[in-house]
Amino acid sequence: MTVSRKQINFLRGWPTPGLLPxxxxxxxxxxxxxxxxxxxxxxxxxxxxxxxxxxxxxxxxxxxxxxxxxxxxxxxxxxxxxxxxxxxxxxxxxxxxxxxxxxxxxxxxxxxxxxxxxxxxxxxxxxxxxxxxxxxxxxxxxxxxxxxxxxxxxxxxxxxxxxxxxxxxxxxxxxxxxxxxxxxxxxxxxxxxxxxxxxxxxxxxxxxxxxxxxxxxxxxxxxxxxxxxxxxxxxxxxxxxxxxxxxxxxxxxxxxxxxxxxxxxxxxxxxxxxxxxxxxxxxxxxxxxxxxxxxxxxxxxxxxxxxxxxxxxxQRFVDETVRPTLQRRHRLMMDAIDRHLSPLGVKARTSSLNGFETFGGYFVWLDMGGEVSTTFLAQVLKAEENVIIGHGQMFAVHGDEKRTNFTNSARLCFAWEAEQDIVDGIERIGQLLVRMKQNREHYLRLASTSYNIH
Ligand SMILES: Cc1ncc(COP(=O)(O)O)c(C=O)c1O
The missing domain is CATH 3.40.640.10 (Type I PLP-dependent aspartate aminotransferase-like (Major domain))
Known part of the structure; x- marks a missing residue:
């Protein structure tokens, strides 16, 4: 599948221009x-x-x-x-x-x-x-x-x-x-x-x-x-x-x-x-x-x-603009995840502090489940959906990657992309996951051959 759609970048950990004072x-x-x-x-x-x-x-x-x-x-x-x-x-x-x-x-x-x-x-x-x-x-x-x-x-x-x-x-x-x-x-x-x-x-x-x-x-x-x-x-x-x-x-x-x-x-x-x-x-x-x-x-x-x-x-800018903007963007991303990814078995951390109803920062951490690594998934997402994500192994400790296993994880930033693109990007990830389920053999073959990463 060739991509002509606008790129949606969930890897970039930057503040969206509206968060610049x-x-x-x-x-x-x-x-x-x-x-x-x-x-x-x-x-x-x-x-x-x-x-x-x-x-x-x-x-x-x-x-x-x-x-x-x-x-x-x-x-x-x-x-x-x-x-x-x-x-x-x-x-x-x-x-x-x-x-x-x-x-x-x-x-x-x-x-x-x-x-x-x-x-x-x-x-x-x-x-x-x-x-x-x-x-x-x-x-x-x-x-x-x-x-x-x-x-x-x-x-x-x-x-x-x-x-x-x-x-x-x-x-x-x-x-x-x-x-x-x-x-x-x-x-x-x-x-x-x-x-x-x-x-x-x-x-x-x-x-x-x-x-x-x-x-x-x-x-x-x-x-x-x-x-x-x-x-x-x-x-x-x-x-x-x-x-x-x-x-x-x-x-x-x-x-x-x-x-x-x-x-x-x-x-x-x-x-x-x-x-x-x-x-x-x-x-x-x-x-x-x-x-x-x-x-x-x-x-x-x-x-x-x-x-x-x-x-x-x-301090007022942080309280009146930054925190409410991030709250809204985080909510949009989580709602889109609930709609498009949770039914496919993807799990997201819902609160920052265990047992409390709070969140913060720039990132949602996902457990994608699935049969292929997120290293592979990230490559297919870019090729087929023009969506960029941070795959789990990127966040392993250099030189000690084997001690921890993040091959099923992914990081998505909700601070950078335009709000509608956050929703569209999650939907596109969902569409790929559905295609991967429907064409399982094809993607498993791809994972073990052309991308050479599983
Ligand atoms: C955990 C952490 N430390 C440091 C930085 C970079 O901070 P600074 O821009 O102050 O160098 C970032 C930026 O994303 C970060 O997430």
Missing amino acids: TTLLSSASQRVLANQDEYTKMQEYGSCHGVTRLRKGLADWVGSHYGVTPNLERICITGGASQNLVCILQCFSDVNYTRAVWVVAPCYHLACGIFEDNGFAGRLYAVHEDDEGIDLETFDRQLQEFENQDKPNRDLKPFKQPSVERKLYRHLIYTVPTCSNPSGLTMSLSRREGLVRLARKYDGLVISDDVYDFLQWPLTAPVTPDRSAEMRLPRLCDIDRSMGPSDNDSRGFGHAVSNGSFSKMSGPSVRTGWAEASPPFITAIARTAATRSAGAPSQLCAAMLADVVENGQL
């Missing part, structure tokens, strides 16, 4: 650039910790959201979550000393490459999760077994120069605990606490991409600025903070860092985010050599964001 940023830039005191400072090199007004605005915002005491010293401005992951690795990992990177699977696939670029290729290990989050017993066992067999490497000399301003961790743990990319899952409070305890026990650092925390909504009730407790679960860095000093950490760096981002709230192009952790941890990030040379990233955008965080416009 153009007017808001335009007026913020005019205010910043109209004020001579402000614009001169903002166009020069900035301080290492980043624009103070934004750090203060964020401390107040996250403080009231999570119910924690605002503390400017726990926050520095970054160039977004991806860029800051690199900074974290520069300061707190060492290819000799840091023995393993544990990645909760299915994972945000593009994070794997960042660890690999920093010397950890072949040392990424998948951590299994169930409907509540990380399976802690299995993870504890994995860590213990790893420690036992890794004994000969315990005394390897660190590759990097030791520094009193930094700490090297033996283990890194990468997770997206709230409305995860790709699974949509939110880790329960007890699993969060257990994870931090494991990080402390094994001298680990939890790197938590908290990029969807503010993007949560009730499944059916109208979106309001007030969020229920399950939409404000403590971050891993808050849990670590509440546990006080740990045995493996005499200098108080802590065992968890929150990697925040404006990408999903004010458009990814601002390339601005923030890190939150203990003050020594944050100072170390702020003093990476590149930041000392050039100042914190995204200085001018950070000044614009400081303006709209300080006057509350960004």
Whole structure:
């Protein structure tokens, strides 16, 4: 079948243009650039910790959201979550000393490459999760077994120069605990606490991409600025903070860092985010050599964001535009799935936090069932329906793909395509699944021959 239909892309994890706050940023830039005191400072090199007004605005915002005491010293401005992951690795990992990177699977696939670029290729290990989050017993066992067999490497000399301003961790743990990319899952409070305890026990650092925390909504009730407790679960860095000093950490760096981002709230192009952790941890990030040379990233955008965080416009945009838009799009996708895919045996995660009526983030995670892998399905969908999906194995941990099996899973983004295309795209997937059932032998043959993937 040849395709002439418009492409529908469920793989792209971008905000739809209506979620870009153009007017808001335009007026913020005019205010910043109209004020001579402000614009001169903002166009020069900035301080290492980043624009103070934004750090203060964020401390107040996250403080009231999570119910924690605002503390400017726990926050520095970054160039977004991806860029800051690199900074974290520069300061707190060492290819000799840091023995393993544990990645909760299915994972945000593009994070794997960042660890690999920093010397950890072949040392990424998948951590299994169930409907509540990380399976802690299995993870504890994995860590213990790893420690036992890794004994000969315990005394390897660190590759990097030791520094009193930094700490090297033996283990890194990468997770997206709230409305995860790709699974949509939110880790329960007890699993969060257990994870931090494991990080402390094994001298680990939890790197938590908290990029969807503010993007949560009730499944059916109208979106309001007030969020229920399950939409404000403590971050891993808050849990670590509440546990006080740990045995493996005499200098108080802590065992968890929150990697925040404006990408999903004010458009990814601002390339601005923030890190939150203990003050020594944050100072170390702020003093990476590149930041000392050039100042914190995204200085001018950070000044614009400081303006709209300080006057509350960004928070209102998130509550009045972003969350309701995502709620509506998610509903449209789920309704279309109920109509066109559920009768064919496809299952979708319906809520982010097990037992609660909430959802968040950008993605729906499907269990397609079926006899062929979603790797194959994705290829046929593109060829026959011009629909692009993220097939499950894309989100397996690089180098440890065999430990977890996502060959029946798929990720669909509801934030990018036009609303009608979301509905049409799901219908097209349904049409292909029906054809596959009706022409089973044909597609099984195709799966084992021309596409060579099953
Ligand atoms: C889990 C996760 N981390 C990081 C990013 C990228 O964040 P940033 O744009 O702040 O680099 C994304 C974007 O999709 C993401 O889903």
